[in-house]
Amino acid sequence: MTGPAPHDAASHDAASHDPASAAPVSPASPAAPEPVLSARGLVKRYGHVTAIDHADFDLMPGEVLAVIGDNGAGKTSLIKALTGAFVPDAGEVRLHGRPIRFAGPQDARAHGIETVYQDLAVAASMDIASNMFLGREIRRAGVLGSVFRLLDKKAMRRQAADHMAALKVGVGSITQPVETLSGGQRQAVAVARAAAWARSVVVMDEPTAALGVKESGQVLDLIRRVRDKGIPVILISHNMPHVFEIADRVHVHRLGRREAVIKPSDYSMAEVVAIMTGALGVRPDGGTVVADSDAASAAGVLGS
Numbered sequence: 001m002t003g004p005a006p007h008d009a010a011s012h013d014a015a016s017h018d019p020a021s022a023a024p025v026s027p028a029s030p031a032a033p034e035p036v037l038s039a040r041g042l043v044k045r046y047g048h049v050t051a052i053d054h055a056d057f058d059l060m061p062g063e064v065l066a067v068i069g070d071n072g073a074g075k076t077s078l079i080k081a082l083t084g085a086f087v088p089d090a091g092e093v094r095l096h097g098r099p100i101r102f103a104g105p106q107d108a109r110a111h112g113i114e115t116v117y118q119d120l121a122v123a124a125s126m127d128i129a130s131n132m133f134l135g136r137e138i139r140r141a142g143v144l145g146s147v148f149r150l151l152d153k154k155a156m157r158r159q160a161a162d163h164m165a166a167l168k169v170g171v172g173s174i175t176q177p178v179e180t181l182s183g184g185q186r187q188a189v190a191v192a193r194a195a196a197w198a199r200s201v202v203v204m205d206e207p208t209a210a211l212g213v214k215e216s217g218q219v220l221d222l223i224r225r226v227r228d229k230g231i232p233v234i235l236i237s238h239n240m241p242h243v244f245e246i247a248d249r250v251h252v253h254r255l256g257r258r259e260a261v262i263k264p265s266d267y268s269m270a271e272v273v274a275i276m277t278g279a280l281g282v283r284p285d286g287g288t289v290v291a292d293s294d295a296a297s298a299a300g301v302l303g304s
């Protein structure tokens, strides 16, 4: 047992599923800083399916927050609600403490929230600099830019190269088409682009899903550097070793809502998986309670 309090098999009760009691790393304590991005009571229904069921969320300044959960737990729906992909049916999103309702993903971007999607929105035939400035191109000064819409490629290349160097992304020439890069390098370009434009939050949906070990390591390093630049990162991932390697805190999502928020250093991976699947619950003091003894036993987290 690596959690802060011993397993309490005697507390095998319904309280273990009370989300209100399942957030041992509380951002609401008086000393805690204000969340950068937060939500309360979010609901999203698709017909009869409730994808988000009164979910809460808090992203604190300067952190990498992993969002984990079983397939269908509602992680993607939660992120979509936070990044303007749809308006939730109920609940409130706050950015820097102020209630906000994004009109769409572009509006969220305009508010400094950048999302790196799993299916990589890089333009393969365009070069790295053009990808960095996709949709935000710099035009030439004067009539050449305003009337003839000519691009200032020199400025874009210089700025892109500076930015890639600052993030220590090694991709060779900035004028290389993205299609000539490896999967990891392409992902690095997508992450670097998000970091270049994000003022408040970078969201990454499974950024290492398609990558090998070495490339994944490089992307994880890059995520650390984005955080170290002062931009908090939301990382949706099924990869528990990556989550444990990089996350400061882990938001565990289950059945459409926040089941718990934990620090990876306080729990074993098996325990976190057990919380994710409902075998273990989390008490307000951070201890765990057995919610499903068969599942907890199968997961090897019943304690000694």
Ligand SMILES: Nc1ncnc2c1ncn2[C@@H]1O[C@H](COP(=O)(O)OP(=O)(O)OP(=O)(O)O)[C@@H](O)[C@H]1O
Residues within 6 Å of the ligand: 046, 049, 050, 051, 069, 070, 071, 072, 073, 074, 075, 076, 077, 078
């Ligand atoms: N566009 C949609 N139409 C209908 N149902 C949807 C839609 N999007 C999601 N759902 C349903 O909402 C629930 C939550 O889905 P969501 O994709 O948010 O979960 P997830 O945790 O991201 O899953 P995964 O890890 O498998 O991607 C699921 O039951 C899913 O089938």
